[in-house]
Amino acid sequence: MTPSVVTYALDRLADLGIGHVFGVPGDYAFPINDAVEVHRRLSWVPSANELNAAYAADGYARRRGAAIVCTTYGVGELSALNGLMGSMAERLPVFHLVGTPSLRIVRQGLICHHTLGDRNYDRFEAISASASCVSARLTPENAVIELERVIDKALEESRPAYLTFPMDLALMPITGTPIQGSPLGVIDQHDSVAAELEAVLDLLEARIASASRPVVLPTITLKRFGLVNAFEEFLKASGLAYATTPMDKALLSEQHPAFLGMYNGGRSTPAALQSVVEDADLVVDLGGLVLEDLNTGLWSGSLDPNRIVALHADWVQAGHQVFTSVSISDVLAGLTRRFQSSSNRLSYWGEHRPVQPAPMLPRVGAPDQPTDSASFYPRLQQFLRPNDLLLSETGTCLLKLNAIRLPDGVTMESQTLWGSIGWGTPAALGCALAEPERRVVLVTGDGAHQLTVQEIGVMGFTGVNPVVIVLNNGLHGIEALISETGHAYNDLPPWRYANIPAALGCKGWWCGRAGTVAELEQAFSAISAHQGAAYLEVLIPAEESQPLAEEVIEIFHQTTTPKSALPD
Missing domain, CATH: 3.40.50.1220 (TPP-binding domain)
Structure with a gap:
């Protein structure tokens, strides 16, 4: 039986070794949603929103080599753009599949939802395509040849691809001969002269x-x-x-x-x-x-x-x-x-070696001492075990983690270039689904976590077992670091973080809160012994987030008029 356009597209992407599709369903994307649901090699991951779906696909692509995110026309695809731009910056082949209005609607000039009411049906394509290195609108006639072009370019550049599926065309059979693709790892992205x-x-x-x-x-x-x-x-x-x-x-x-x-x-x-x-x-x-x-x-x-x-x-x-x-x-x-x-x-x-790498951090802090960065990071360093994947959110925790030497066999992911706070929690979900044999340990700040915390519920729904560590200092610490103290816009609503997994339906998770060094050590011991996911809130003093020196902030932002240097 000849496959439909959307089924064939999913087949070709699954050939790469992709096993999950992150997204939010929408009526224009129903042909894609329906095809994923019955696909024997793909599983749907119900993301809380399109931005989180794109972040999760970003994490998945880091560990699996490529990923799929699916959104609907206009409102869905535009919501995913920040995450996809991050994948552009960090060079990750995420295939963005978007369902669009049928050509029957377009040909009649009918005004439909998710538009500006101006009959400009192509308005969003240029915007979404800018978050990719290659794009195509798939039809029965071009599906076979265009998919080869798009896949080849996305893998060659290691950057996202944008594919649109008009609802009526998506369901039609392709007219070319289907191609059986190869998995990532056996595909040569570049040839040499x-x-x-x-x-x-x-x-x-x-x-x-x-x-x-x-x-x-x-x-x-x-x-x-x-x-x-x-x-x-x-x-x-x-x-x-x-x-x-x-x-x-x-x-x-x-x-x-x-x-x-x-x-x-x-x-x-x-x-x-x-x-x-x-x-x-x-x-x-x-x-x-x-x-x-x-x-x-x-x-x-x-x-x-x-x-x-x-x-x-x-x-x-x-x-x-x-x-x-x-x-x-x-x-x-x-x-x-x-x-x-x-x-x-x-x-x-x-x-x-011309220089020896930094040694492991010494443990500091008395048992009854309140937790702080000085006591947390050495204990985190010792908590990590071989084959762990450490994932750092953008923020002050990334600056701290970059400076410490990781134990043997521990790998790490971060978003240093794009630096979108909130990326970490959904990306941890994607990493855990891509490599279920690894323990994913996420370290995130409370400010970033509040942006995308819904994916904790998706973690519970999909059955992954990460260790989520939320550093709670009550404010956007990284913003305070590069601005001034006392700004109300850096303050955060106080959440009961350790209660979040249960509230979002997670079952069998170890959850706890550490405010002293003794509680932190007990928590790490309990998590190490627990067979399943864990969620740990660690209190960090807000006073640690002191602004950098004025001259350093000026180097970072360069807002001051330079002083003219007079010649000698």
């Missing part, structure tokens, strides 16, 4: 051999294109050491013998790492560093571009030299082979 590739390999081999202080800076591009294992093999073959920026934290275990620490300009951890990276005579940038404010210690780093060889997804730059049509996967594989066949393995691991 042989001459360009060999030139890059020759250049890198020579630059590495002549360098006396080389360092590698890997980026999340490696994770987006499934190259983390290839990167680890490259390290093993070469003997080079590496550091990460905040955006790329825990790409490999931070107990890896080649790990140096967190390079973040003047806020690097350990502090000596800044000079190690900036004084290196060769920096191998694997994936393209994002020189954003929070990824560079407020632009306090100083990297000499002439010492950097930057490997982007499909091109390479070394000073004034640019090589095109070169796949980063081919470069990693080629360099690894060359090092494996050479007897000149470098040795920058373990005790030979």
Whole structure:
């Protein structure tokens, strides 16, 4: 039987290994909703709203490699845009499926709901398409060829795709021959031109051999294109050491013998790492560093571009030299082979590292002492176990977590570049569904949590078992940090956070509240022993969220008229 347009589209996306669809039902999207409901490889996840659905799909794509979010025309798709723009910024292939009015309505010029009443039925397409790298309106005639184009482009760019389904056309059979797709992991996103590739390999081999202080800076591009294992093999073959920026934290275990620490300009951890990276005579940038404010210690780093060889997804730059049509996967594989066949393995691991990474934090705080950041983070560090996925919400908790060294085998996700507060809770849901074999540990502030807390109920509904830790300081702490104290707009309504899972229908969850160090230790012990999800509220003093120094805030915002410097 020939599949319908919408069934075929879902089949092709499921071929990639996607198993869930996040969304909110809507009448124009009913053909998509109905097709998901009966699809043997896909499960519907009933998100509380479209923004949360997009955030959850973002988290899912981080761990599964791609995701689907489904919304309805106009009101639904526009509500999802912030989340999808975040996936654009953070390079995640989320397929946005939108049901639109039937062409029968459009051809008659009938005014329908979810419009401005002006018969402009295409008004929202350009807006939603701007949150994607590729888009298409699927019809029976173009479904087969357009889906191949859209999927190929979304995976090549590792960014969202936007697909619209007019209600009547979505139900019609396709006219082409269906294609059986391949799962992610066996699809090559980029091909290399042989001459360009060999030139890059020759250049890198020579630059590495002549360098006396080389360092590698890997980026999340490696994770987006499934190259983390290839990167680890490259390290093993070469003997080079590496550091990460905040955006790329825990790409490999931070107990890896080649790990140096967190390079973040003047806020690097350990502090000596800044000079190690900036004084290196060769920096191998694997994936393209994002020189954003929070990824560079407020632009306090100083990297000499002439010492950097930057490997982007499909091109390479070394000073004034640019090589095109070169796949980063081919470069990693080629360099690894060359090092494996050479007897000149470098040795920058373990005790030979130019700087040792920061040690684990010492436990501080007496049992009866009120909880604060100083007592919380060392205990969180010890609470984490191998194979955990630590997910940090945007906010002061992210700044704290970036600076600590994670235990062996712990990986981490954050939204450093886009930085939308509220992302963390739905993203944790997506991560937990994408990798049910991992324990997801979410650390979020109370301000961000209040924005998207409804997804706790979806967690209970879907049966995932995360550990949700809410740091309650009663205010938008990150905003207070970069503004001034005393602003009423930073204050939050006081919620009884530990009661939320039960109120939202979650069953079998461990829930509790810690206001002293003893209570915190007891809570972590109880959660570790509990077989299921957990929700912990930890009190943090509001006084910790003191504004940064005026000169630091000025660097961050740059609102003051510069003072003219007179020549000598």
